[in-house]
Amino acid sequence: MKTILYMDNEKFIAGTTLRDESAPEFNNMAFHACIDPESVLKNRKQLSVSLGCGPRDFVCASQTHSANFHKVTSADKGRGAEIGATAIPDTDALYTLEPNIVLSSFTADCVPVIFWNEVNGLIGVIHSGWQGTVKEITTKVFEHLKTVEKCDLEDFHVQIGMALSEEKFEVDADVYLKFKALGYADEFMYFNSETGKYHIDNQKTVKKQLELAGVLADRITIDRTCTYLSEDGFSYRQDKKAGRHLSFIMRKSME
Template identity: 75%
Template sequence: MKTKIYIDNEKFVAGTTLKDGTAPEHNNMAFHACVNPETVLENRKRLATFLQCNPKDFVCASQTHSANLHKVTLADKGRGAVVGATAIPDTDALYTTEPNLLLCSFTADCVPVIFYNEVNGIVGVIHSGWQGTVKEITLKVFERLKKEEGCDPSDFHVQLGMALSQEKFEVDEDVYVKFKALGYADEFIYFNEATNKYHIDNQKTVEKQLKLAGIPENQIDVDRTCTYVSSDGFSYRQDKQAGRHASFIMKKCN
């Protein structure tokens, strides 16, 4: 199983699956972007074996580039894991305090945000494509965790997964205007006069949002691998038929 592990200790395991030319559908993990759902299920079974869990321990959302967050309970175990239609609807961020649930986020260029908080026993994932970023999903998630779960932002540790680089994320003025309106993304934008396109670093914008949320810089790790350039990456920009990575985290114990 071609996988990059970011965290693996006695309390948490977190990482991302990688594109693999030798695997069925290149190790695609997403039902919504597959040729054959059975292939995705087989890939997920291999991931579960690698992580020493069960595919039915997975919890998946139907991602819609929203700013919606869902608190996962034991009743959600297995949602979207084996049948895509059972995924948690219209949701792009998941968190839980329960152990032995593998929370998943699916990306091919978008920014995956993986986080944990040892003090409150919380783990979670966020899917932040550019639309989620301009909706400030990451800021909203941590604001809600502060209000509803009593979390101190300084207790969070965050991993940003591989995503589309600024060089490869070129957009027209309509998208530029939305990032500009955030008021803090200017340093992550440049204009290419030759192509009349703007280039935006979505990953660094999300990183800025984490800092604005109060998460200490030394507790934010960033995987700067470009999904477009790397052979390990699925890129929707490069290939509209691309599969998806699964970025994941699981709390191992109470």
């Protein structure tokens, strides 16, 4: 199974699965974008083995390009893990303070955001497609962590995962104007006069949101792999029947 581990230490393990021609459905990890759910289950079980956990340690959400988030507890273990219908509904970000829970986010061009707090052990994932970005889901999650969970945002590390590149993310004026209205994304967009299309760097826009929220710039890392251009990537823009990557993070038990 092809995966990237962004981090693996005594406290946390985090990474993303990759497109893999040797795996069922090219290593597709999502029930909502599969041909055969059994193929997804096989891929997830293989991932769980590599992470040293069980298939029901995963927690998944039914992603709707919302700005909604959910605090995961051990009672949520297994939701969406083996049956898609049990996923946490209408939610695009998950976080938890509990160990041995694999938080999951599914993408095929959208921006996955993986984060962890070195001090209190809080971890989380965010699915930020362009709709989530203009709804400022990342900003809202970190404002919540600061005000409700009493986190110091300078204690966070963030990994922005592979996504559609600025070169391949071309849009019409309606989407451009939504990014323009944010007031801080102008430097991450350009207009191609030959095609009449605008190009947007969604990853850097999300990074800006993190910085404006209070996360330190030098603690934010971006995987600049383009899901459209890379053989390792699933791209919905390239193929509407594409599978999905699973970006994950787990806090390890200290026992």
